[in-house]
Structure formats: structure tokens, C-alpha cells
Amino acid sequence: MNTTSTTVLILAVFGASLVEMVEALTIVVAAGVTRGWRSALEGALAAVVVLTVLVAAVGVPLIHYIPIDALRVVVGTLLLVLGLSWLRKSILRSSGHKPQHDENAIFAATTAELTQGASGSRRDGVGFAVAFKGVFLEGTEVVLIVVSLGASQHRLGIAAAAAGGAVLIVGVVGALVATQLSRVPENTIKTVVGVMLTSFGLFWVGEGAGVHWPGSDLAILALVGLFLLVTRGMVWTLRTWRPPVTPRALVEVDG
């Protein structure tokens, strides 16, 4: 496995983790502000521990006991579904056919909901549960990407480290500028990661089935370039030839 695929792997895992953790952090901060920081941080930490155990429990046996070609076909299929789904969503958002994801709106909605019945005590079950659920649900997709990409290339450690790095960065930056989460160019990152996941998915399905791509791992870069072009072309075409019925809608709170 050469440096090309390892670099793309690190970027894909890091980008996916960054996007998902920004979403999770919004919920944790909302829980912390309204229900108390101790419970929110404990909930978030508990979710991170469970997710880490999941990576080790699922990823390590996958590497050791499943034949590599079968693993690559299954992983490639999962990555294709996930990548195409992210690409579709980001194209619809960029062209104005789907509301942009707005962390400020999510923060306001979550805060308003959690403020009702706030206990004010140091330990708060609701705050813990909301923070745990937020981090766990957003993190599950990250676990899937880490295990898939890491296991199919026997680079589980590197994939986990890239995800850990993103979690750390989002945590530190979030603690410093919690109110600026909406400035993260989430849709752009989601587009790039969607392109990478789709490219990896197609590459591994081919390799696992016995289609050996020209240039070996360099084919991943060619696929990345191709899907980037298609994505840009589709956004331009939809904006020009099929503009939304109403101008870009305001925000999306639940997705």
C-alpha cells in the first residue's frame, strides 16, 4: 500500500470526523450551557469511550479473520452507499435544493428544548443523556468509516489516529470559540469527503472483485478528480438549468 492511498485515507477519515464532531459538539455545548457542564462532558466522554471500544471490537477481528478480497468488496459497497449519499446531499445543498445545515439554529433549538425543566444540580441525567446520544449517534458514522477504510487497507491504527486528531481539534477549537461553529464550511468538507469515500468505495469493490485498476493506488486520485468534476458540474447545472422553486431555504435543524 503506497503513500497515495494512505494520504487519501487520512484526509477522508479526518474530514468525515471533523464534520460529524462539529455536529456533535453543537449538541454537547447546548447541553452544557443549559444543564451543566459536568454532566454534558461526562456524557460526551462516555460516548467517546464506547465508540473507541467499538472500533477495537469490530475492526481488529475484521483484519485478522476475514479474507481481504471479501472484506474489500463489503467495505467498498458500504463506502459507495455512504459516499454517494453524502455527495447527493451536498450537491442538493450547494445548488439550493436542500437547506444548509446551520449549527446556530441547531444550537438555539436544542438550548430552548433543554432549558425547560433544567434541574440546576451538579449531576443532571438529561444533560448526560443528550450529550451521550449526540456524540454517539454522530460518532457511529465515523466508526463505520474508520473501521471500513482502516480494515480494508490494514491501517486501522492510522485511521483511528486521524479520527482522534479531528475529535481533539474540534474539542479544543470548540472550547475556545464555541459560538463560531457555524463558520465551519461543513458542506464543502462534506463534498470533499463524499468524493473520497465514493472513490475509495469504487476502488475497493473493483480490487476485491478482481478488477485491478491501472496505476494501482494512483487510480484513486483519478477517481477523486473524476467525481470532483462531476460534482462541480452537477452543482453548476442544477443552479443554471434547474434553480430551486424558492431561493435557498433558511436552515435545516435535523439533518
Next chain:
Amino acid sequence: MIVRALRAFGRFWWEFLVGDTPELLGAALAIVVLAVLLRHQRDVAYVVLPLTAIVVLVASTIRGTKRSAGSEQTVEEDA
């Protein structure tokens, strides 16, 4: 508790794999079948596999624009 966890696990995979875009799962499975069938005709596979993914992405996205237009129309009608 275990039943709830299993149900949630099943729901997660259903939402993840099928959700409101079953065509994407269908496309991924079709690509697997095509890759197996074309493994000895690599020159064809290099073109067909990416092309299938692109065609499905385009079709699914256009379907998404129709759906968003439909939902906006419904909102206007309701108002």
C-alpha cells in the same frame, strides 16, 4: 433493554443503507455484480464502473430536486 438496543441497531442500518434513497444501495450492489462480471474485461470495467456510479448519482440527485420542489409546493398550497 436488549430488544430495544437490537431494534435501534437495525433501524440505524436500515436508515444508513436504505433510508429515502434505496436507489443508492441498489447502485452499489449493481456495481459489485458488474465488477465480478467484468473482472476479466478490465478495459470495459474501468469505464463501466465509474459511469454506473455517476449515472445513479445524477438520477438520484435529480429525483431529490423534484422531491424538494414538491415539498415546497405542498407548503405553499397549505399556506
